[in-house]
Amino acid sequence: xFNHQKYGKQYFMPPTISYDWVKKETLEKAPTWCxxxxxxxxxxxxxxxxxxxxxxxxxxxxxxxFKEIEVGFPAASDTEFNLLxxxxxxxxxxxxxxxxxxxQAREHIIRRTFEAIQGAPRAxxxxxxxxxxxxxxxxxxKSKEEIKQIALNGAVLVKELAEEAGGDIYFQYSPESFPGxxxxxxxxxxxxxxxxxxxxxxxxxxxxxxxxxQIAMPHIxxxxxxxxxxxxxxxxxxxxxxxxxxxxxxxxxxxEFGVLAGAERVEGTLFGIGERTGxxxxxxxxxxxxxxxxxxxxxxxxxxxxxxxxxxxxxxxVHERHPYSGDLVFTAFSGSHQDAISxxxxxxxxxxxxxxxxxxxxxxxxxxxxxxxxxxxxxxxxSGKGGIGYxxxxxxxxxxxxxxxxxxxxATKKVSDQTSRELSAExxxxxFRENYVEYHPNFELVDYYFNKGTxxxxxxxxxxxxxQIELQGKGAGSLDAISNALKAHFDIDxxxxxxxxxSLGKDSAAEACAQIGISHQGEIYWGAGIHxxxxxxxxxxxxxxxxxxxxxxxxxxxxxx
Ligand SMILES: CC(=O)SCCNC(=O)CCNC(=O)[C@H](O)C(C)(C)COP(=O)(O)OP(=O)(O)OC[C@H]1O[C@@H](n2cnc3c(N)ncnc32)[C@H](O)[C@@H]1OP(=O)(O)O
Ligand SMILES: CC(C)C(=O)C(=O)O
Numbered sequence: 425x426f427n428h429q430k431y432g433k434q435y436f437m438p439p440t441i442s443y444d445w446v447k448k449e450t451l452e453k454a455p456t457w458c459x460x461x462x463x464x465x466x467x468x469x470x471x472x473x474x475x476x477x478x479x480x481x482x483x484x485x486x487x488x489x490f491k492e493i494e495v496g497f498p499a500a501s502d503t504e505f506n507l508l509x510x511x512x513x514x515x516x517x518x519x520x521x522x523x524x525x526x527x528q529a530r531e532h533i534i535r536r537t538f539e540a541i542q543g544a545p546r547a548x549x550x551x552x553x554x555x556x557x558x559x560x561x562x563x564x565x566k567s568k569e570e571i572k573q574i575a576l577n578g579a580v581l582v583k584e585l586a587e588e589a590g591g592d593i594y595f596q597y598s599p600e601s602f603p604g605x606x607x608x609x610x611x612x613x614x615x616x617x618x619x620x621x622x623x624x625x626x627x628x629x630x631x632x633x634x635x636x637x638q639i640a641m642p643h644i645x646x647x648x649x650x651x652x653x654x655x656x657x658x659x660x661x662x663x664x665x666x667x668x669x670x671x672x673x674x675x676x677x678x679x680e681f682g683v684l685a686g687a688e689r690v691e692g693t694l695f696g697i698g699e700r701t702g703x704x705x706x707x708x709x710x711x712x713x714x715x716x717x718x719x720x721x722x723x724x725x726x727x728x729x730x731x732x733x734x735x736x737x738x739x740x741x742v743h744e745r746h747p748y749s750g751d752l753v754f755t756a757f758s759g760s761h762q763d764a765i766s767x768x769x770x771x772x773x774x775x776x777x778x779x780x781x782x783x784x785x786x787x788x789x790x791x792x793x794x795x796x797x798x799x800x801x802x803x804x805x806x807s808g809k810g811g812i813g814y815x816x817x818x819x820x821x822x823x824x825x826x827x828x829x830x831x832x833x834x835a836t837k838k839v840s841d842q843t844s845r846e847l848s849a850e851x852x853x854x855x856f857r858e859n860y861v862e863y864h865p866n867f868e869l870v871d872y873y874f875n876k877g878t879x880x881x882x883x884x885x886x887x888x889x890x891x892q893i894e895l896q897g898k899g900a901g902s903l904d905a906i907s908n909a910l911k912a913h914f915d916i917d918x919x920x921x922x923x924x925x926x927s928l929g930k931d932s933a934a935e936a937c938a939q940i941g942i943s944h945q946g947e948i949y950w951g952a953g954i955h956x957x958x959x960x961x962x963x964x965x966x967x968x969x970x971x972x973x974x975x976x977x978x979x980x981x982x983x984x985x
Pocket of ligand 1: 464467500501527528529530552554636
């Protein structure tokens with residue numbers, strides 16, 4: 425039964441709350457990032473990665489710029505153990521990267537962990553045990569003091585083995601299931617562990633506070649972290665770290681608020697993969713900083729390549745709406761958004777604006793290897809003239825007059841609506857050609873030439889059904905002469921209202937596109953022509969516009985009948 429009364433508050437507020445973190449606006453300095461993809465991320469996969477896949481992911485993490493990487497839980501399996509041996513024995517760990525290994529606070533597991541890191545240039549040994557009230561009562565059936573002792577025994581052994589091993593070994597402790605732990609009790613365990621390790625500013629220890637399962641709103645977590653930050657022993661010898669999960673969907677908020685509250689290091693995964701609803705997504709965190717103008721010290725300029733490799737290695741798919749990295753995150757289908765984006769892009773180009781502030785697009789897609797044409801404006805039945813015009817202009821150089829763009833917008837939406845699908849740029853161009861360049865249901869222009877080279881007298885041949893007809897016309901200019909010939913033949917009147925043209929390419933041999941709008945009884949009828957010769961392009965545009973006017977007159981006559 426769906427019964428909310430079954431649930432209640434399981435988290436603990438800290439003994440004092442100062443809310444200093446609320447007064448800070450944004451993250452201005454990158455925290456130390458620690459990727460836990462190879463451990464927490466891997467733990468979430470139905471088919472865990474094999475050795476080769478893990479090595480490839482390790483290299484990807486190094487390439488992105490991670491300086492701390494949790495390589496695994498070496499006591500868990502031979503694959504994890506062998507991964508460490510492979511990395512260490514083959515000198516595959518770059519000088520500026522520190523690997524981390526996690527261990528339960530159990531003697532045989534700690535010993536196996538140390539075997540795995542023997543000979544490592546540097547390593548963090550990450551010790552954890554569960555401290556929550558629920559786990560003490562249900563899982564461990566131990567008192568607070570006994571649970572604390574598990575951590576302390578582990579801390580002592582870790583220290584002894586590190587001293588035996590020599591080398592550069594750092595310690596990390598996590599009170600697992602912290603969200604359900606009394607905050608002052610968690611702090612007491614952490615401080616007691618630190619009393620054993622006695623860290624210094626030259627050889628810091630890490631205290632890592634996880635939201636193992638998220639059970640409170642992000643501001644609660646921030647208050648808890650601020651309390652720990654202010655009351656940690658050996659504070660200048662400790663890096664305060666956080667490890668948010670995402671059960672309530674607020675992993676990113678927990679992380680951001682946690683850093684505002686005093687955390688200096690964040691553990692998480694690429695794309696937020698992790699058990700249940702995942703870990704905090706480090707890409708989103710880093711890109712959030714980037715979009716505020718701060719250096720995240722991680723490089724996501726090849727986002728698509730990172731995503732493809734990650735999907736291949738983990739056999740998971742990144743959702744198309746996943747922040748910053750999904751296929752559709754820069755895409756606007758809706759008309760008013762497309763209109764604002766295309767105007768914003770144009771404004772940016774015209775004004776050479778340095779700061780990015782294009783409406784609806786939080787970061788410049790190009791910065792992460794995406795592409796305006798393919799990614800930003802895509803067209804379906806929700807789209808409008810702004811986006812459709814943008815696609816014609818940026819892909820094909822066709823810049824339609826404002827009102828014609830509106831008509832083209834409706835013609836395109838109609839096709840998308842009828843076919844119930846998105847239209848590609850080529851398909852949109854095809855709609856344009858069929859409706860405005862190749863549209864001549866009533867008559868076609870076969871040929872024309874100007875008499876006596878004056879350009880003011882024209883002879884043109886049109887095809888009407890099966891018949892070819894020769895027409896004569898005179899005018900103030902060539903287009904006027906042709907227009908007069910058509911008006912006389914069809915016995916119609918209209919005014920040449922709009923005339924625009926643009927070159928479709930950069931060289932002089934490139935084609936031109938002309939657009940013509942003729943008005944008759946308050947309505948405008950549009951046509952376009954594409955030709956190497958601009959006069960020819962205009963003539964063809966006029967022929968389409970007159971065909972459209974003819975359509976309207978024929979249907980008027982049919983209505984009268
Ligand atoms: C929140 C996190 O993601 S933490 C990381 C969790 N990840 C993993 O556990 C993945 C890797 N783990 C494993 O492969 C296995 O658990 C191993 C190899 C480490 C240990 O295996 P086993 O000893 O067979 O089983 P298991 O982990 O279930 O052991 C549970 C026992 O350890 C105790 N225990 C569990 N965690 C801890 C801990 N952090 N510190 C001390 N004792 C612990 C339990 O109380 C239980 O004790 P009991 O045997 O007296 O009942
Ligand atoms: C071991 C800790 C850090 C952990 O993974 C968690 O609590 O989620």
